Amino acid sequence: MQTAKVLSTPSPEEGVFAALDKLGVLWVDLFCHGMTVATNALLERKGSPTLFLTTAGFRDVLSIARQNRPSLYDLTQPKPEPVVPRHHCLEVKERCSAGGVLEPLTDAEIRRVVQEVGERVQRDGIRAIGVGFLFSFLYPEHEQRLGMALRQAFPELHLSLSCEVAPEFREYERFSTTAIDAYLSPALAGYLHRLAQGCRERGIPQPLIMQSSGGVTSIAQAA
Template identity: 50%
Template sequence: MTERSALVGVDTGGTFTDFVVIDGDDIRVHKVLSTPDSPDRAIVQGLRELGVLDRMHALVHGSTVATNAVLERKGVRAGLITTSGFRDVLEIGRQTRPKLYDLRVTREEPLVPRDRRVEVIERLDERGGVMTPLDAESVTRAVQAMVDSGVRSVAVCLLFSFANPAHEEAVAAAARAAGLHVSASFEVLPEFREYERTSTVVLNAYVGPLMDRYLARLEEALPDGLPLRIMQSNGGSISAATARREAARTLLSGPAAGGGGAGFVGGAG
């Protein structure tokens, strides 16, 4: 039986995919050309060239899949279902703007345009108490609107769902039953502040299917049972299963890994 003694770190960039292998006292580095259309191919190629594909006890991966999808606007066609009256939270945002008094400022278009943001009739108070029951017909209409608009992935973010997710769970279940990829705010970011929660769950819907598909391919190519850890934006790591479900955490995965590594080499960590 092959001993799994190697710890491998891998970072995929647009041009190169870089590896660091720590095996006992032995430290090796390696580099291969990236395969942007399917980054997992370059990873597997490099692991084979290093001879560690079957000798790893863990693989830690910094990824730019989500980063590039947002920068290049190449995420999936996404939509948003939200509480009646809160359709424009994503676009209104907050007062923290680079040019507060510039009447001609050019703003980035939201990841989900207004025609793919729909509302359902419901309302909770700040403690999660039901003020307006969830209207089933409005849910059916909202989900059908998503399907009709060609949406692949839906963000669901209802007011105060972090205090009581029941309404959001029902909407998410209806969207999943229609065959849509769903990101629900009570699962992705169950915290207060509507703009931050909405923008995060929309980001998750926008890049989630890409990360899910990518990591599924990578896991399939790796040995069974190998722990695969994905760097997240705060410099820590999460399981591949969590990254597939909460892809928004990986927006700055690659850059965070680089910063953390540089800090360690420089003696800051």
């Protein structure tokens, strides 16, 4: 067993390759990689500018959150700021309940939302979009239709749909998970793609990325 430790670098992949160079690695059969790039970006609030699209009337869910907090009866206790600020939360006219569709998502509304997103992309430098509608874990069609239109209009943006990221009940948990996924994915994907490119240039296999479960997954899946 050999180990090596090098200084941190502004671009994490440079540190990875510096460690390999320090070891004098000439041949690699299997490359597994564990990192905290996404965790650091979340803690330091260095994710990507993100929009969050949600059912009309529910743009404040990310800010309201839940009542549970470290000091339950301290009304001055500050809550963590959501990764998507309120002015980047947009409302979409549609509504589902536990029993089905209450207000259909029309083609006209999809066009309006796509136009507004385009304006925000140009004005605010948006790089990611999260979508979370009420009861989408039961009825994902509205999110899927809007997601298809957004992917066609903005193929360069990362898109996270709550029906794909966390298809579970309780809107705050699902919305916040989806917003964080959108917020972190561009930075993480960029890092992993640079890492993969560096491996190709050095003739070593692309790394398998360690998951929080302790297992590994491919770079494509992790990104």
